[in-house]
Amino acid sequence: MTSILSVRGLTKHFRGRAGLFREPPPPVRAVDGIDLDVPEGGTLGLVGESGCGKSTTGRLVLRLIEADHGSILFAGEDVRAADAARLRALRRRMQIVFQDPFGSLDPRMTVREILEEPFLIHRIGDAAERGRRVRRLLDAVGLAAHHAARHPHQFSGGQRQRIGLARALALDPALIVADEPVSALDVSVQAQVLNLMKDLQRERRLSMLFISHNLAVVRHMADEVAVMYLGVVVEQAPRETLFAAPLHPYTRALLSAVPDPGGEKRARVVLRGEIPSPSAPPSGCRFRTRCPLAEPRCAETVPALRAVAPGHRVACHLA
Amino acid sequence: MLRYTIGRLVSAIPVLLVVSLVAFAIIALVPGDMASEMAGPSATAEELQRLRVQLGLDVRGLTVRFGPWAVVEDVSFAVAPGEVLAIVGESGCGKSMTALALTRLVPEPGRISGAVLFEGRDLLTLGEREMRQVRGDRIAMIFQEPMTSLNPVFTVGHQIAEALTWHAAMSAAAARAEAARLLSLVEIPNAAERLSAYPHEFSGGMRQRVMIAMALACRPALLIADEPTTALDATVQAQIIDLLRRLRAELGMAVILITHDLGVVSDFADRVAVMYAARVVETAPAEALFAAPRHPYTEGLLASLPRLDTTAERLASIPGQVPPPFALPPGCRFAPRCAHAKAPCEAGLPPLLPAGDARAAACIRLTDYAVAS
Ligand SMILES: Nc1ncnc2c1ncn2[C@@H]1O[C@H](COP(=O)(O)OP(=O)(O)O)[C@@H](O)[C@H]1O
Ligand SMILES: Nc1ncnc2c1ncn2[C@@H]1O[C@H](COP(=O)(O)OP(=O)(O)O)[C@@H](O)[C@H]1O
Ligand code: SF4
Ligand code: SF4
Ligand SMILES: [Mg+2]
Ligand SMILES: [Mg+2]
Numbered sequence: 001m002t003s004i005l006s007v008r009g010l011t012k013h014f015r016g017r018a019g020l021f022r023e024p025p026p027p028v029r030a031v032d033g034i035d036l037d038v039p040e041g042g043t044l045g046l047v048g049e050s051g052c053g054k055s056t057t058g059r060l061v062l063r064l065i066e067a068d069h070g071s072i073l074f075a076g077e078d079v080r081a082a083d084a085a086r087l088r089a090l091r092r093r094m095q096i097v098f099q100d101p102f103g104s105l106d107p108r109m110t111v112r113e114i115l116e117e118p119f120l121i122h123r124i125g126d127a128a129e130r131g132r133r134v135r136r137l138l139d140a141v142g143l144a145a146h147h148a149a150r151h152p153h154q155f156s157g158g159q160r161q162r163i164g165l166a167r168a169l170a171l172d173p174a175l176i177v178a179d180e181p182v183s184a185l186d187v188s189v190q191a192q193v194l195n196l197m198k199d200l201q202r203e204r205r206l207s208m209l210f211i212s213h214n215l216a217v218v219r220h221m222a223d224e225v226a227v228m229y230l231g232v233v234v235e236q237a238p239r240e241t242l243f244a245a246p247l248h249p250y251t252r253a254l255l256s257a258v259p260d261p262g263g264e265k266r267a268r269v270v271l272r273g274e275i276p277s278p279s280a281p282p283s284g285c286r287f288r289t290r291c292p293l294a295e296p297r298c299a300e301t302v303p304a305l306r307a308v309a310p311g312h313r314v315a316c317h318l319a
Numbered sequence: 320m321l322r323y324t325i326g327r328l329v330s331a332i333p334v335l336l337v338v339s340l341v342a343f344a345i346i347a348l349v350p351g352d353m354a355s356e357m358a359g360p361s362a363t364a365e366e367l368q369r370l371r372v373q374l375g376l377d378v379r380g381l382t383v384r385f386g387p388w389a390v391v392e393d394v395s396f397a398v399a400p401g402e403v404l405a406i407v408g409e410s411g412c413g414k415s416m417t418a419l420a421l422t423r424l425v426p427e428p429g430r431i432s433g434a435v436l437f438e439g440r441d442l443l444t445l446g447e448r449e450m451r452q453v454r455g456d457r458i459a460m461i462f463q464e465p466m467t468s469l470n471p472v473f474t475v476g477h478q479i480a481e482a483l484t485w486h487a488a489m490s491a492a493a494a495r496a497e498a499a500r501l502l503s504l505v506e507i508p509n510a511a512e513r514l515s516a517y518p519h520e521f522s523g524g525m526r527q528r529v530m531i532a533m534a535l536a537c538r539p540a541l542l543i544a545d546e547p548t549t550a551l552d553a554t555v556q557a558q559i560i561d562l563l564r565r566l567r568a569e570l571g572m573a574v575i576l577i578t579h580d581l582g583v584v585s586d587f588a589d590r591v592a593v594m595y596a597a598r599v600v601e602t603a604p605a606e607a608l609f610a611a612p613r614h615p616y617t618e619g620l621l622a623s624l625p626r627l628d629t630t631a632e633r634l635a636s637i638p639g640q641v642p643p644p645f646a647l648p649p650g651c652r653f654a655p656r657c658a659h660a661k662a663p664c665e666a667g668l669p670p671l672l673p674a675g676d677a678r679a680a681a682c683i684r685l686t687d688y689a690v691a692s
Contacts, residue, residue: 049552156640186409186579191623191636198633213552220625220634243627257557259586260627262609270561271554274522 004207005038010070012056026279030056032231043208045222052228054211058177062094095173099180101164102152112148118170137166158189177209215258219243227251230286231278237312247319250287354439371438375399380433383416383425388644391416392597403574405588409641412594414577418545422454459534463546465526469518475529476514482536501532524555545577560587585609593617596642596652603678613680615657663688
């Protein structure tokens, strides 16, 4: 399978500022050298607990924030090397959808204005053409034409996410980065939005980087899955492999921690302790402070993410 | 025949009067103290207390109104000592208001009606002083965000000790020792040292443990936990549920677990009450509910969950959304979203109908759409 997005050695450390009489705090190693591949026309699911670096990864890919190191290739083009003009062109083809799509938008704008904005920015069509496109977008995400005159606060969470999707689709992108798109929704509405995303993906041959802390949702959406822990990818595999035969002790613990109603009761691996601070990650394997299988060498050597089967990579000395 | 019946009735009037007077006396007594009535005058205080505890919680027709709108309506359920009841439903269906109504903490201008029979007394008729005592000594609550209940300017040890001296009239030294014991009971490492830490020095999971420790200070008979793990990560959530499971077994307390997460329910609850638009629409033993839901809403909820063990191309979603309390549809509130809805469904609110072993569902499909009388 060809990749539409390839990330290698991507790194972002957030540096705090020094105070007048204070040393700068140690940097937050939010993303610490990760490799990812989003299959063309498919979905890479990025899963992990809060603070492991998922959102930072999504923002880095779109250059909403700048990386410290690493390369980002989108459809063969070096995203980090793009100048302002190229970046604007790239951003037409890479869009992002957030958990709350209106967190950053002007609440005084109507849905029509929100959906029209991308066309205005990119100088596409006259007023009549833009109106047609807005109506087509609303239709694509299952909203009615009369919704265009309303303001975001007049919509329920599920409808707001539909509008967020419509805006992301306005410029016919090739890649969508979806950062926890259904995490704020109730399950019945979550199912509606997930179905819609799958339909849109099929109809428009979209590729997706789908970010979520919810394993079941990721399983439903993704073809490939990457599991992050404390700024690094610990395991990546095709969906069926990852869920049927996870190899990394963290993936196994994470899977066993999620109760599956109606499913079989699985043996639970209860992890001790909590996630360490990303400013001071443990030496060697970052998971070793909680790993039930940790050995002395885990504190000394960083386990490399290496292939154990075609398409299945694991970062563990024992795998 | 009619004359005969009337004659019998007239001659029975004195008897009826006496019977109804006695009944009235009992009814008048019951909400006050059902246990002492049942135990009789010769019961010792100990026997009385044991009987009280056995009565557990019995909620009848609980309703919470804000002005004309009921956000909790005619909710009934019982929780036996040591039992875990989960109240589930999507946001806005009235779960938190139900929890608050049980302890009379509904915000103004909310009005509570119905009966909350707890250990033989109706909590809704208690005086404010007695109610405070129940809240402190017999029923404890924990919430999704522990920081709202912890005071940021006092150490955790101080706050637990204060709860102890207030409820159990303990000396300061004894309270501190007990606070340390409680922190280790909830598996906080280095409990004795952590007593002098402030709430913000704990992680989210550890703060929830501190809240649980404080809730346990009074050895409650009932713990009401409103979305206790919703803000936590999966691995930490699993730790907290394991902790609650262990404490419930060791301390024998009953738990009302309020959550929107059906996974957590299947992991921990004995019984489940499913709420939709302010009402209970189904109640059943947890396993039976997940194996074969009887209400179309429960069925839809379960079907719309993405699964960890199978792959489906599409999820079975429920169309539309939950109606707000001020725009309820006529008849069955689920009808506009229900795939099985027929004309009779809009005729009236379906009552909870028996639906198998120890279970009930508010759906007239169970009676082949015979309209409720
Ligand atoms: N702008 C920022 N400045 C400093 N630290 C940040 C910033 N953004 C994120 N972080 C930190 O980086 C880590 C990863 O965050 P994030 O990518 O948001 O994780 P996730 O999305 O997986 O929850 C966290 O420790 C977070 O606090
Ligand atoms: N203080 C309040 N005044 C009026 N209505 C309220 C108040 N708080 C909550 N509500 C309403 O009560 C209903 C039930 O809310 P709640 O019990 O919090 O739901 P849940 O916990 O199931 O998400 C909702 O429709 C909500 O809007
Ligand atoms: S490398 Fe060692 S500590 Fe890390 S996951 Fe493997 S066994 Fe555990
Ligand atoms: S009563 Fe009718 S509308 Fe309501 S849940 Fe049952 S079948 Fe559906
Ligand atoms: Mg995030
Ligand atoms: Mg609530």
